[in-house]
Amino acid sequence: MIDVLRLPLIGRILKHRRGRLALQVPFLLIALLLIYDGFTGTPLAAQNLATIVPWVHFRGFAILVLLLAGNLFCMGCPFTLPRTLAKRLSLSGRRFPRLLRGKWLSIGALLLLFFLYEWLDLWASPALTAWVIVAYFAASFVLEAAFSESAFCKYVCPLGAFNFVYSTAAPTRIGVHDADVCKSCVGRECLNGSYSPQPIILIDQIGVDGAPTKAHIHNKTGVPGCGTLLFAPQIQSNLDCTLCLDCVRACPHDNVGLFTRAPGAELTQPDAWHKRYDLSFLIIGLAFMGLLNAFGMIPPVYALMSDLIDALGLRALGWSGLALEGIALLTIFAGGGVVLPALLTFSAASAARALTRTTHRDSLRAALTAFAPAFVPIGAGFWLAHYSFHLWIGFFTIVPAFQAFLLDHRIGILGQPNWLLGGEPNLTLVGLLQTLALLGGFIGSLSVASRIALRLYRRGSFLGLLPWALLLLALMLVGLWVFGQPMEMRGALFD
Protein backbone atom coordinates (compact mmCIF):
# COMPACT_ATOMS: atom_id res chain seq x y z
CA MET A 1 0.00 0.00 0.00
CA ILE A 2 1.46 3.29 -1.11
CA ASP A 3 0.19 6.58 0.24
CA VAL A 4 -0.05 8.65 -2.92
CA LEU A 5 0.06 11.78 -0.80
CA ARG A 6 3.53 10.92 0.45
CA LEU A 7 4.96 10.68 -3.05
CA PRO A 8 7.49 13.44 -3.66
CA LEU A 9 6.02 16.18 -5.81
CA ILE A 10 2.45 15.10 -6.45
CA GLY A 11 1.79 14.58 -2.74
CA ARG A 12 2.93 18.07 -1.89
CA ILE A 13 0.71 19.59 -4.54
CA LEU A 14 -2.35 17.57 -3.59
CA LYS A 15 -1.99 18.26 0.10
CA HIS A 16 -1.35 21.92 -0.32
CA ARG A 17 -4.02 24.15 1.17
CA ARG A 18 -4.97 25.32 -2.29
CA GLY A 19 -4.18 22.00 -3.94
CA ARG A 20 -7.74 21.25 -4.92
CA LEU A 21 -8.14 24.73 -6.28
CA ALA A 22 -5.30 24.10 -8.70
CA LEU A 23 -7.53 21.48 -10.30
CA GLN A 24 -10.82 23.31 -9.84
CA VAL A 25 -9.83 26.62 -11.36
CA PRO A 26 -8.91 25.12 -14.75
CA PHE A 27 -12.15 23.11 -14.67
CA LEU A 28 -14.08 26.25 -13.78
CA LEU A 29 -12.50 28.14 -16.66
CA ILE A 30 -13.44 25.34 -19.01
CA ALA A 31 -17.01 25.28 -17.67
CA LEU A 32 -17.35 29.04 -18.15
CA LEU A 33 -15.90 28.76 -21.63
CA LEU A 34 -18.44 26.07 -22.48
CA ILE A 35 -21.34 28.10 -21.16
CA TYR A 36 -20.14 31.08 -23.16
CA ASP A 37 -19.67 29.16 -26.40
CA GLY A 38 -22.92 27.29 -25.86
CA PHE A 39 -24.91 30.50 -25.65
CA THR A 40 -23.09 32.62 -28.20
CA GLY A 41 -21.38 30.20 -30.59
CA THR A 42 -22.55 28.24 -33.59
CA PRO A 43 -25.71 26.20 -33.06
CA LEU A 44 -24.02 23.34 -34.93
CA ALA A 45 -23.24 20.85 -32.16
CA ALA A 46 -20.42 19.25 -34.11
CA GLN A 47 -18.55 22.55 -34.15
CA ASN A 48 -19.39 23.97 -30.72
CA LEU A 49 -17.19 23.39 -27.69
CA ALA A 50 -20.21 23.25 -25.38
CA THR A 51 -21.38 20.03 -26.98
CA ILE A 52 -18.02 18.51 -27.89
CA VAL A 53 -16.25 18.80 -24.54
CA PRO A 54 -18.94 17.42 -22.19
CA TRP A 55 -20.42 14.72 -24.43
CA VAL A 56 -17.27 13.48 -26.11
CA HIS A 57 -14.28 14.21 -23.90
CA PHE A 58 -15.62 14.63 -20.41
CA ARG A 59 -17.76 11.49 -20.45
CA GLY A 60 -15.02 9.40 -21.99
CA PHE A 61 -12.29 10.54 -19.65
CA ALA A 62 -14.58 10.42 -16.61
CA ILE A 63 -15.09 6.67 -16.79
CA LEU A 64 -11.49 5.97 -17.81
CA VAL A 65 -10.00 8.05 -14.99
CA LEU A 66 -12.43 6.60 -12.44
CA LEU A 67 -11.32 3.09 -13.25
CA LEU A 68 -7.62 3.87 -13.63
CA ALA A 69 -7.02 6.34 -10.81
CA GLY A 70 -10.05 7.35 -8.78
CA ASN A 71 -12.63 10.07 -8.40
CA LEU A 72 -10.50 12.87 -9.82
CA PHE A 73 -13.50 14.52 -11.40
CA CYS A 74 -15.21 15.18 -8.09
CA MET A 75 -11.83 16.36 -6.84
CA GLY A 76 -11.65 18.90 -9.63
CA CYS A 77 -15.36 19.63 -9.69
CA PRO A 78 -15.93 23.34 -10.31
CA PHE A 79 -19.56 23.19 -9.16
CA THR A 80 -18.42 23.08 -5.54
CA LEU A 81 -16.37 26.25 -5.90
CA PRO A 82 -19.29 28.51 -5.07
CA ARG A 83 -19.50 26.38 -1.94
CA THR A 84 -17.22 28.67 0.02
CA LEU A 85 -19.33 31.61 -0.97
CA ALA A 86 -22.54 29.77 -0.19
CA LYS A 87 -21.17 28.70 3.16
CA ARG A 88 -20.61 32.32 4.11
CA LEU A 89 -24.19 33.14 3.21
CA SER A 90 -25.48 30.07 4.96
CA LEU A 91 -27.45 31.12 7.99
CA SER A 92 -29.28 28.14 9.30
CA GLY A 93 -26.76 25.35 8.87
CA ARG A 94 -29.61 22.86 9.02
CA ARG A 95 -28.98 19.30 8.02
CA PHE A 96 -30.56 17.86 4.92
CA PRO A 97 -34.10 16.52 5.60
CA ARG A 98 -33.77 13.03 7.03
CA LEU A 99 -36.30 11.59 4.63
CA LEU A 100 -34.21 12.59 1.65
CA ARG A 101 -30.89 11.46 3.09
CA GLY A 102 -30.33 8.51 0.82
CA LYS A 103 -29.61 7.80 -2.79
CA TRP A 104 -33.19 7.96 -4.04
CA LEU A 105 -32.83 11.58 -5.14
CA SER A 106 -29.59 10.74 -6.95
CA ILE A 107 -31.29 7.85 -8.74
CA GLY A 108 -34.10 10.18 -9.75
CA ALA A 109 -31.63 12.84 -10.92
CA LEU A 110 -29.74 10.27 -12.99
CA LEU A 111 -32.91 9.01 -14.63
CA LEU A 112 -34.00 12.59 -15.28
CA LEU A 113 -30.66 13.52 -16.81
CA PHE A 114 -30.59 10.50 -19.11
CA PHE A 115 -34.21 11.06 -20.05
CA LEU A 116 -33.65 14.73 -20.88
CA TYR A 117 -30.50 13.82 -22.75
CA GLU A 118 -32.43 11.48 -24.98
CA TRP A 119 -35.63 13.46 -25.25
CA LEU A 120 -34.19 16.91 -25.91
CA ASP A 121 -31.09 15.62 -27.72
CA LEU A 122 -28.83 17.54 -25.40
CA TRP A 123 -25.74 16.69 -27.35
CA ALA A 124 -27.22 18.11 -30.50
CA SER A 125 -27.78 21.45 -28.79
CA PRO A 126 -24.98 23.68 -27.47
CA ALA A 127 -27.43 26.05 -25.78
CA LEU A 128 -29.29 23.29 -23.91
CA THR A 129 -25.99 21.77 -22.80
CA ALA A 130 -24.90 25.18 -21.52
CA TRP A 131 -28.15 25.37 -19.56
CA VAL A 132 -27.40 21.99 -17.98
CA ILE A 133 -24.03 23.32 -16.79
CA VAL A 134 -25.68 26.45 -15.42
CA ALA A 135 -28.26 24.30 -13.64
CA TYR A 136 -25.46 22.32 -11.98
CA PHE A 137 -23.85 25.47 -10.63
CA ALA A 138 -27.18 26.81 -9.42
CA ALA A 139 -28.31 23.60 -7.74
CA SER A 140 -25.02 23.03 -5.95
CA PHE A 141 -24.95 26.64 -4.77
CA VAL A 142 -28.50 26.63 -3.46
CA LEU A 143 -28.20 23.32 -1.62
CA GLU A 144 -24.85 24.31 -0.18
CA ALA A 145 -26.26 27.55 1.11
CA ALA A 146 -29.32 25.93 2.61
CA PHE A 147 -27.80 22.96 4.42
CA SER A 148 -24.82 22.24 6.59
CA GLU A 149 -23.29 19.25 4.81
CA SER A 150 -22.46 18.95 1.11
CA ALA A 151 -26.01 17.90 0.37
CA PHE A 152 -25.73 18.34 -3.36
CA CYS A 153 -22.75 16.01 -3.72
CA LYS A 154 -24.03 13.42 -1.34
CA TYR A 155 -27.72 13.22 -2.09
CA VAL A 156 -28.49 14.85 -5.43
CA CYS A 157 -25.75 15.31 -8.02
CA PRO A 158 -26.19 12.65 -10.74
CA LEU A 159 -22.60 13.04 -11.89
CA GLY A 160 -21.39 12.60 -8.35
CA ALA A 161 -23.53 9.49 -7.95
CA PHE A 162 -22.01 8.05 -11.11
CA ASN A 163 -18.50 8.89 -9.91
CA PHE A 164 -19.13 7.46 -6.43
CA VAL A 165 -20.37 4.17 -7.83
CA TYR A 166 -17.56 3.54 -10.29
CA SER A 167 -14.85 4.86 -7.99
CA THR A 168 -15.54 1.75 -5.92
CA ALA A 169 -13.61 -0.06 -8.66
CA ALA A 170 -10.72 2.42 -8.46
CA PRO A 171 -7.25 1.42 -7.27
CA THR A 172 -7.09 4.10 -4.55
CA ARG A 173 -8.95 4.89 -1.31
CA ILE A 174 -8.74 7.30 1.62
CA GLY A 175 -7.57 5.69 4.84
CA VAL A 176 -5.46 6.27 7.92
CA HIS A 177 -1.88 5.29 8.57
CA ASP A 178 -2.28 4.34 12.19
CA ALA A 179 -5.66 3.49 13.68
CA ASP A 180 -4.32 3.92 17.22
CA VAL A 181 -3.60 7.58 16.60
CA CYS A 182 -7.28 8.06 15.76
CA LYS A 183 -8.38 6.25 18.93
CA SER A 184 -6.69 8.83 21.08
CA CYS A 185 -7.56 11.73 18.79
CA VAL A 186 -9.55 14.43 20.59
CA GLY A 187 -10.66 16.79 17.86
CA ARG A 188 -11.57 14.33 15.10
CA GLU A 189 -10.70 17.19 12.78
CA CYS A 190 -10.96 15.03 9.66
CA LEU A 191 -14.70 15.09 10.23
CA ASN A 192 -15.22 18.23 12.29
CA GLY A 193 -12.83 20.51 10.48
CA SER A 194 -9.77 22.13 11.90
CA TYR A 195 -11.44 25.41 12.57
CA SER A 196 -13.45 25.59 15.72
CA PRO A 197 -14.81 28.74 17.32
CA GLN A 198 -14.53 27.20 20.76
CA PRO A 199 -11.11 26.80 22.27
CA ILE A 200 -10.15 23.14 22.43
CA ILE A 201 -7.40 21.98 24.68
CA LEU A 202 -4.81 20.23 22.63
CA ILE A 203 -1.54 18.77 23.70
CA ASP A 204 1.12 19.50 21.17
CA GLN A 205 3.94 17.09 20.72
CA ILE A 206 7.00 18.46 22.43
CA GLY A 207 10.26 18.19 20.52
CA VAL A 208 13.74 17.58 21.92
CA ASP A 209 14.44 21.23 22.56
CA GLY A 210 11.28 21.63 24.57
CA ALA A 211 9.37 23.54 21.91
CA PRO A 212 6.35 21.96 20.18
CA THR A 213 7.35 20.27 16.94
CA LYS A 214 3.98 21.09 15.54
CA ALA A 215 1.45 23.52 16.88
CA HIS A 216 -2.28 23.35 16.41
CA ILE A 217 -3.84 26.45 15.15
CA HIS A 218 -7.53 27.05 15.42
CA ASN A 219 -8.50 30.02 13.40
CA LYS A 220 -10.27 30.95 10.23
CA THR A 221 -7.46 29.59 8.11
CA GLY A 222 -8.45 26.13 9.18
CA VAL A 223 -9.85 23.52 6.84
CA PRO A 224 -13.41 22.22 6.79
CA GLY A 225 -13.98 18.62 7.74
CA CYS A 226 -15.45 16.00 5.44
CA GLY A 227 -18.32 17.60 3.53
CA THR A 228 -20.04 14.29 2.92
CA LEU A 229 -19.60 13.29 6.57
CA LEU A 230 -17.19 10.40 6.23
CA PHE A 231 -14.95 9.57 9.15
CA ALA A 232 -11.46 8.76 7.90
CA PRO A 233 -10.54 5.91 10.26
CA GLN A 234 -13.82 4.17 9.46
CA ILE A 235 -13.82 4.56 5.70
CA GLN A 236 -14.16 1.18 3.95
CA SER A 237 -15.43 2.40 0.63
CA ASN A 238 -15.01 5.16 -1.91
CA LEU A 239 -18.76 5.72 -1.93
CA ASP A 240 -19.51 9.36 -1.08
CA CYS A 241 -15.86 10.36 -1.15
CA THR A 242 -15.29 13.32 -3.45
CA LEU A 243 -11.55 13.09 -2.98
CA CYS A 244 -11.52 16.69 -1.79
CA LEU A 245 -8.71 15.75 0.64
CA ASP A 246 -10.13 18.11 3.27
CA CYS A 247 -9.72 15.29 5.79
CA VAL A 248 -6.05 15.04 4.91
CA ARG A 249 -5.48 18.72 5.42
CA ALA A 250 -7.58 18.91 8.56
CA CYS A 251 -5.97 16.03 10.43
CA PRO A 252 -3.50 17.55 12.89
CA HIS A 253 -1.65 14.25 13.18
CA ASP A 254 -0.99 13.89 9.48
CA ASN A 255 -2.60 10.50 9.74
CA VAL A 256 -4.83 10.44 6.65
CA GLY A 257 -3.56 9.15 3.33
CA LEU A 258 -4.76 8.19 -0.12
CA PHE A 259 -3.73 4.56 -0.34
CA THR A 260 -3.36 2.31 -3.33
CA ARG A 261 -5.20 -1.00 -3.24
CA ALA A 262 -6.25 -3.79 -5.55
CA PRO A 263 -8.78 -2.33 -8.02
CA GLY A 264 -12.27 -2.89 -6.71
CA ALA A 265 -11.01 -4.46 -3.48
CA GLU A 266 -14.00 -3.15 -1.57
CA LEU A 267 -16.48 -4.97 -3.81
CA THR A 268 -15.73 -8.28 -2.12
CA GLN A 269 -15.12 -6.89 1.34
CA PRO A 270 -17.93 -8.04 3.64
CA ASP A 271 -19.01 -4.88 5.41
CA ALA A 272 -17.69 -2.17 3.14
CA TRP A 273 -21.20 -1.08 2.14
CA HIS A 274 -24.41 -0.35 3.96
CA LYS A 275 -27.08 -2.93 3.21
CA ARG A 276 -29.53 -0.35 2.00
CA TYR A 277 -31.98 -0.56 -0.88
CA ASP A 278 -31.30 2.98 -2.08
CA LEU A 279 -27.59 2.32 -2.41
CA SER A 280 -28.08 -1.08 -4.02
CA PHE A 281 -30.55 0.22 -6.57
CA LEU A 282 -28.25 3.09 -7.43
CA ILE A 283 -25.58 0.57 -8.37
CA ILE A 284 -27.88 -1.93 -10.05
CA GLY A 285 -29.84 0.85 -11.75
CA LEU A 286 -26.68 2.40 -13.17
CA ALA A 287 -25.72 -0.87 -14.83
CA PHE A 288 -29.16 -1.02 -16.48
CA MET A 289 -28.97 2.66 -17.40
CA GLY A 290 -25.63 1.95 -19.05
CA LEU A 291 -27.41 -0.44 -21.39
CA LEU A 292 -30.36 1.89 -21.81
CA ASN A 293 -28.18 4.85 -22.68
CA ALA A 294 -26.45 2.83 -25.40
CA PHE A 295 -29.75 1.34 -26.56
CA GLY A 296 -30.90 4.93 -27.14
CA MET A 297 -28.37 5.19 -29.95
CA ILE A 298 -29.19 2.19 -32.11
CA PRO A 299 -31.89 1.84 -34.77
CA PRO A 300 -34.18 -0.58 -32.84
CA VAL A 301 -34.98 2.10 -30.26
CA TYR A 302 -36.85 4.11 -32.89
CA ALA A 303 -38.87 1.11 -33.92
CA LEU A 304 -39.65 0.37 -30.27
CA MET A 305 -40.73 3.94 -29.63
CA SER A 306 -42.94 3.92 -32.66
CA ASP A 307 -44.51 0.61 -31.60
CA LEU A 308 -45.08 1.90 -28.07
CA ILE A 309 -46.86 4.97 -29.36
CA ASP A 310 -49.10 2.76 -31.51
CA ALA A 311 -49.71 0.28 -28.71
CA LEU A 312 -50.69 3.01 -26.30
CA GLY A 313 -52.96 4.51 -28.93
CA LEU A 314 -51.29 7.89 -28.55
CA ARG A 315 -51.40 9.02 -32.13
CA ALA A 316 -55.13 9.57 -31.88
CA LEU A 317 -54.52 12.28 -29.29
CA GLY A 318 -53.07 14.57 -31.92
CA TRP A 319 -50.19 15.64 -29.69
CA SER A 320 -46.91 17.02 -30.96
CA GLY A 321 -44.10 14.67 -31.97
CA LEU A 322 -42.02 15.89 -29.05
CA ALA A 323 -44.75 15.01 -26.55
CA LEU A 324 -45.26 11.56 -28.07
CA GLU A 325 -41.54 10.91 -28.06
CA GLY A 326 -41.39 12.04 -24.43
CA ILE A 327 -44.07 9.57 -23.39
CA ALA A 328 -42.48 6.73 -25.32
CA LEU A 329 -39.10 7.48 -23.78
CA LEU A 330 -40.57 7.80 -20.29
CA THR A 331 -42.12 4.38 -20.72
CA ILE A 332 -38.79 2.91 -21.86
CA PHE A 333 -36.90 4.54 -18.99
CA ALA A 334 -39.43 3.54 -16.38
CA GLY A 335 -39.42 0.00 -17.73
CA GLY A 336 -35.72 -0.47 -18.34
CA GLY A 337 -34.36 1.75 -15.58
CA VAL A 338 -36.78 1.06 -12.73
CA VAL A 339 -39.21 -1.83 -13.19
CA LEU A 340 -36.87 -4.29 -14.88
CA PRO A 341 -33.90 -3.91 -12.50
CA ALA A 342 -36.17 -4.14 -9.47
CA LEU A 343 -38.09 -7.13 -10.80
CA LEU A 344 -35.02 -9.05 -11.95
CA THR A 345 -32.93 -8.49 -8.83
CA PHE A 346 -35.80 -9.28 -6.46
CA SER A 347 -36.39 -12.46 -8.43
CA ALA A 348 -32.72 -13.39 -8.36
CA ALA A 349 -32.51 -12.75 -4.62
CA SER A 350 -35.66 -14.79 -3.91
CA ALA A 351 -34.47 -17.62 -6.12
CA ALA A 352 -31.07 -17.67 -4.42
CA ARG A 353 -32.74 -17.73 -1.00
CA ALA A 354 -35.06 -20.55 -2.00
CA LEU A 355 -32.33 -22.60 -3.67
CA THR A 356 -30.02 -22.31 -0.69
CA ARG A 357 -32.83 -22.70 1.87
CA THR A 358 -31.89 -19.49 3.62
CA THR A 359 -35.33 -17.92 3.48
CA HIS A 360 -35.57 -17.94 7.25
CA ARG A 361 -32.03 -16.88 7.88
CA ASP A 362 -31.75 -13.94 5.45
CA SER A 363 -34.23 -11.20 4.79
CA LEU A 364 -34.93 -10.48 1.12
CA ARG A 365 -33.15 -7.19 1.61
CA ALA A 366 -30.03 -8.88 2.93
CA ALA A 367 -30.05 -11.36 0.06
CA LEU A 368 -30.44 -8.63 -2.54
CA THR A 369 -28.17 -5.91 -1.22
CA ALA A 370 -25.33 -8.37 -0.65
CA PHE A 371 -25.01 -8.83 -4.41
CA ALA A 372 -25.21 -5.16 -5.39
CA PRO A 373 -21.41 -4.83 -5.62
CA ALA A 374 -21.44 -7.42 -8.40
CA PHE A 375 -23.13 -4.90 -10.69
CA VAL A 376 -20.22 -2.46 -10.57
CA PRO A 377 -17.82 -4.18 -13.03
CA ILE A 378 -20.45 -5.04 -15.63
CA GLY A 379 -21.89 -1.53 -15.43
CA ALA A 380 -18.43 -0.04 -15.78
CA GLY A 381 -17.97 -2.22 -18.86
CA PHE A 382 -21.15 -0.84 -20.47
CA TRP A 383 -20.21 2.77 -19.79
CA LEU A 384 -16.64 2.22 -20.88
CA ALA A 385 -17.71 0.54 -24.12
CA HIS A 386 -20.09 3.35 -24.90
CA TYR A 387 -18.23 6.46 -23.85
CA SER A 388 -14.82 5.36 -25.05
CA PHE A 389 -16.49 4.83 -28.43
CA HIS A 390 -17.47 8.49 -28.58
CA LEU A 391 -14.13 9.57 -27.18
CA TRP A 392 -12.34 7.52 -29.78
CA ILE A 393 -14.23 8.65 -32.84
CA GLY A 394 -14.58 12.25 -31.72
CA PHE A 395 -11.28 12.81 -29.99
CA PHE A 396 -9.76 15.20 -32.51
CA THR A 397 -12.90 17.17 -33.30
CA ILE A 398 -12.14 19.48 -30.39
CA VAL A 399 -9.00 20.84 -32.10
CA PRO A 400 -10.56 22.42 -35.19
CA ALA A 401 -13.55 23.53 -33.10
CA PHE A 402 -11.22 25.37 -30.75
CA GLN A 403 -9.29 26.90 -33.65
CA ALA A 404 -12.55 28.07 -35.15
CA PHE A 405 -13.58 29.48 -31.77
CA LEU A 406 -10.37 31.48 -31.58
CA LEU A 407 -10.69 32.72 -35.16
CA ASP A 408 -14.18 33.84 -34.25
CA HIS A 409 -12.50 36.16 -31.79
CA ARG A 410 -9.85 37.27 -34.29
CA ILE A 411 -7.19 35.18 -32.56
CA GLY A 412 -5.22 33.44 -35.27
CA ILE A 413 -2.31 31.93 -33.36
CA LEU A 414 -3.52 28.36 -33.81
CA GLY A 415 -4.10 28.77 -37.52
CA GLN A 416 -6.91 27.59 -39.75
CA PRO A 417 -8.99 24.64 -38.55
CA ASN A 418 -8.38 21.32 -40.23
CA TRP A 419 -11.75 19.66 -39.81
CA LEU A 420 -10.47 16.31 -40.99
CA LEU A 421 -7.73 16.13 -38.36
CA GLY A 422 -6.94 12.61 -37.20
CA GLY A 423 -8.43 10.89 -40.22
CA GLU A 424 -11.31 8.46 -40.16
CA PRO A 425 -11.45 6.30 -37.04
CA ASN A 426 -10.95 2.55 -37.33
CA LEU A 427 -14.38 1.24 -36.38
CA THR A 428 -13.35 -2.42 -36.39
CA LEU A 429 -10.75 -1.74 -33.74
CA VAL A 430 -13.24 0.23 -31.64
CA GLY A 431 -15.70 -2.64 -31.91
CA LEU A 432 -13.07 -5.05 -30.68
CA LEU A 433 -12.22 -2.88 -27.69
CA GLN A 434 -15.91 -2.53 -26.89
CA THR A 435 -16.33 -6.28 -26.85
CA LEU A 436 -13.31 -6.57 -24.56
CA ALA A 437 -14.80 -4.00 -22.18
CA LEU A 438 -18.09 -5.93 -22.05
CA LEU A 439 -16.43 -9.28 -21.49
CA GLY A 440 -14.04 -7.85 -18.92
CA GLY A 441 -16.91 -6.28 -17.01
CA PHE A 442 -18.88 -9.51 -17.10
CA ILE A 443 -15.97 -11.62 -15.87
CA GLY A 444 -15.27 -9.09 -13.12
CA SER A 445 -18.91 -9.16 -12.03
CA LEU A 446 -19.02 -12.94 -12.10
CA SER A 447 -15.96 -13.22 -9.90
CA VAL A 448 -17.31 -10.66 -7.43
CA ALA A 449 -20.66 -12.45 -7.35
CA SER A 450 -19.08 -15.84 -6.79
CA ARG A 451 -17.03 -14.54 -3.88
CA ILE A 452 -20.12 -13.00 -2.34
CA ALA A 453 -22.03 -16.25 -2.84
CA LEU A 454 -19.24 -18.20 -1.22
CA ARG A 455 -19.27 -15.92 1.80
CA LEU A 456 -23.03 -15.92 2.09
CA TYR A 457 -23.98 -19.50 1.24
CA ARG A 458 -20.78 -21.46 1.87
CA ARG A 459 -21.46 -25.00 0.64
CA GLY A 460 -24.59 -23.94 -1.19
CA SER A 461 -22.71 -21.23 -2.97
CA PHE A 462 -23.16 -22.68 -6.45
CA LEU A 463 -26.95 -22.64 -6.16
CA GLY A 464 -26.86 -19.23 -4.53
CA LEU A 465 -24.75 -17.86 -7.34
CA LEU A 466 -26.78 -19.40 -10.15
CA PRO A 467 -29.64 -16.87 -10.41
CA TRP A 468 -27.26 -13.93 -10.19
CA ALA A 469 -24.87 -15.42 -12.72
CA LEU A 470 -27.77 -15.95 -15.13
CA LEU A 471 -28.88 -12.37 -14.68
CA LEU A 472 -25.37 -11.08 -15.30
CA LEU A 473 -25.04 -13.32 -18.35
CA ALA A 474 -28.32 -12.01 -19.74
CA LEU A 475 -27.18 -8.45 -19.22
CA MET A 476 -23.91 -9.13 -20.98
CA LEU A 477 -25.64 -10.78 -23.93
CA VAL A 478 -27.99 -7.84 -24.29
CA GLY A 479 -24.90 -5.63 -24.11
CA LEU A 480 -23.19 -7.57 -26.88
CA TRP A 481 -26.30 -7.26 -29.01
CA VAL A 482 -26.68 -3.52 -28.37
CA PHE A 483 -23.05 -2.73 -29.06
CA GLY A 484 -23.07 -4.99 -32.12
CA GLN A 485 -25.66 -2.73 -33.76
CA PRO A 486 -24.52 0.22 -35.82
CA MET A 487 -24.50 3.36 -33.67
CA GLU A 488 -26.63 6.15 -35.02
CA MET A 489 -26.73 9.73 -34.00
CA ARG A 490 -30.32 10.56 -34.50
CA GLY A 491 -32.42 13.30 -33.08
CA ALA A 492 -36.15 13.72 -33.07
CA LEU A 493 -38.21 10.76 -34.09
CA PHE A 494 -40.81 12.74 -35.94
CA ASP A 495 -40.18 15.92 -37.79
Next chain:
Amino acid sequence: MPTLLTLLLLLTLVGCREPAPPTPTPAPDAPRLRLAVDPDPAAVGDAALLITLTTFDGQPIDGAQITVRGDMNHAGMQPVLSGGAESENGVYRVPFRWTMGGDWIVTITAVLPDGRQIVKTVDLAVRS
Protein backbone atom coordinates in the same frame (compact mmCIF):
# COMPACT_ATOMS: atom_id res chain seq x y z
CA MET B 1 -11.11 36.35 -6.84
CA PRO B 2 -9.94 34.16 -9.73
CA THR B 3 -13.59 33.55 -10.46
CA LEU B 4 -14.27 37.23 -10.73
CA LEU B 5 -11.28 37.78 -12.97
CA THR B 6 -12.39 35.00 -15.25
CA LEU B 7 -15.87 36.37 -15.45
CA LEU B 8 -14.48 39.75 -16.42
CA LEU B 9 -12.22 38.10 -18.95
CA LEU B 10 -15.13 36.22 -20.45
CA LEU B 11 -17.26 39.32 -20.56
CA THR B 12 -14.61 41.03 -22.63
CA LEU B 13 -14.59 37.99 -24.90
CA VAL B 14 -18.33 38.25 -25.35
CA GLY B 15 -17.70 41.74 -26.57
CA CYS B 16 -15.33 40.68 -29.30
CA ARG B 17 -16.95 37.63 -30.84
CA GLU B 18 -17.45 38.29 -34.54
CA PRO B 19 -21.12 38.86 -35.16
CA ALA B 20 -22.63 36.26 -37.45
CA PRO B 21 -23.33 37.63 -40.91
CA PRO B 22 -27.00 38.46 -41.25
CA THR B 23 -28.97 36.02 -43.33
CA PRO B 24 -29.97 37.97 -46.43
CA THR B 25 -33.58 37.73 -47.42
CA PRO B 26 -33.50 36.18 -50.88
CA ALA B 27 -34.40 38.61 -53.58
CA PRO B 28 -37.24 37.49 -55.86
CA ASP B 29 -34.77 37.14 -58.71
CA ALA B 30 -32.22 35.18 -56.63
CA PRO B 31 -30.90 31.94 -58.13
CA ARG B 32 -32.37 28.67 -56.82
CA LEU B 33 -30.47 25.72 -55.36
CA ARG B 34 -31.98 22.27 -54.91
CA LEU B 35 -30.45 19.17 -53.35
CA ALA B 36 -31.19 15.56 -54.17
CA VAL B 37 -29.29 12.53 -52.87
CA ASP B 38 -28.30 9.34 -54.61
CA PRO B 39 -29.15 6.79 -53.32
CA ASP B 40 -32.44 8.12 -52.03
CA PRO B 41 -33.19 7.67 -49.14
CA ALA B 42 -29.62 8.23 -48.03
CA ALA B 43 -27.81 5.30 -46.43
CA VAL B 44 -24.38 4.82 -44.89
CA GLY B 45 -21.66 4.46 -47.51
CA ASP B 46 -20.63 6.10 -50.77
CA ALA B 47 -23.17 8.42 -52.26
CA ALA B 48 -23.57 11.43 -54.49
CA LEU B 49 -25.21 14.78 -53.91
CA LEU B 50 -27.10 16.12 -56.90
CA ILE B 51 -27.18 19.88 -56.66
CA THR B 52 -29.28 21.75 -59.17
CA LEU B 53 -28.63 25.44 -59.77
CA THR B 54 -31.07 27.51 -61.75
CA THR B 55 -31.91 31.14 -62.22
CA PHE B 56 -35.19 32.31 -60.70
CA ASP B 57 -36.97 31.55 -63.97
CA GLY B 58 -35.56 28.04 -64.30
CA GLN B 59 -32.56 28.51 -66.59
CA PRO B 60 -29.73 26.13 -65.58
CA ILE B 61 -26.54 27.74 -64.23
CA ASP B 62 -23.29 25.99 -65.10
CA GLY B 63 -19.73 26.78 -64.08
CA ALA B 64 -20.36 27.56 -60.42
CA GLN B 65 -17.87 26.64 -57.67
CA ILE B 66 -19.53 24.22 -55.27
CA THR B 67 -18.32 23.26 -51.80
CA VAL B 68 -20.22 20.93 -49.52
CA ARG B 69 -19.86 20.24 -45.83
CA GLY B 70 -21.80 17.54 -44.02
CA ASP B 71 -21.98 17.66 -40.21
CA MET B 72 -23.84 15.29 -37.99
CA ASN B 73 -26.31 17.12 -35.81
CA HIS B 74 -24.54 15.66 -32.74
CA ALA B 75 -21.08 16.42 -31.45
CA GLY B 76 -18.23 14.00 -31.89
CA MET B 77 -18.17 13.09 -35.55
CA GLN B 78 -15.80 14.45 -38.15
CA PRO B 79 -17.55 16.38 -40.90
CA VAL B 80 -17.43 15.20 -44.50
CA LEU B 81 -16.10 17.79 -46.95
CA SER B 82 -16.53 17.64 -50.69
CA GLY B 83 -17.13 19.80 -53.71
CA GLY B 84 -15.64 20.94 -56.99
CA ALA B 85 -17.84 19.04 -59.41
CA GLU B 86 -18.45 19.69 -63.12
CA SER B 87 -22.00 20.39 -64.08
CA GLU B 88 -24.29 19.37 -66.87
CA ASN B 89 -27.41 21.35 -67.49
CA GLY B 90 -27.09 23.03 -64.11
CA VAL B 91 -26.83 19.72 -62.23
CA TYR B 92 -23.66 19.17 -60.17
CA ARG B 93 -22.90 15.63 -59.11
CA VAL B 94 -20.76 15.89 -55.95
CA PRO B 95 -19.24 12.65 -54.67
CA PHE B 96 -19.99 12.16 -50.97
CA ARG B 97 -19.82 9.56 -48.24
CA TRP B 98 -22.20 9.16 -45.32
CA THR B 99 -19.92 7.97 -42.52
CA MET B 100 -22.60 7.18 -39.94
CA GLY B 101 -26.32 6.71 -39.72
CA GLY B 102 -28.36 9.47 -38.15
CA ASP B 103 -29.19 13.12 -38.66
CA TRP B 104 -27.01 15.19 -40.92
CA ILE B 105 -26.83 18.87 -41.67
CA VAL B 106 -25.49 19.53 -45.16
CA THR B 107 -24.22 23.02 -45.93
CA ILE B 108 -23.83 23.83 -49.63
CA THR B 109 -21.98 26.90 -50.79
CA ALA B 110 -22.13 27.85 -54.46
CA VAL B 111 -20.17 30.69 -55.98
CA LEU B 112 -21.81 31.59 -59.27
CA PRO B 113 -19.84 32.58 -62.35
CA ASP B 114 -20.95 36.18 -61.77
CA GLY B 115 -19.43 36.12 -58.28
CA ARG B 116 -22.66 35.89 -56.31
CA GLN B 117 -22.69 33.35 -53.48
CA ILE B 118 -25.54 31.14 -52.31
CA VAL B 119 -25.41 29.19 -49.05
CA LYS B 120 -28.04 26.62 -48.23
CA THR B 121 -28.33 24.13 -45.39
CA VAL B 122 -30.40 21.00 -45.64
CA ASP B 123 -31.24 18.56 -42.81
CA LEU B 124 -31.57 14.94 -43.71
CA ALA B 125 -31.63 11.53 -42.10
CA VAL B 126 -29.26 8.78 -43.13
CA ARG B 127 -30.01 5.09 -42.52
CA SER B 128 -27.39 2.74 -41.18
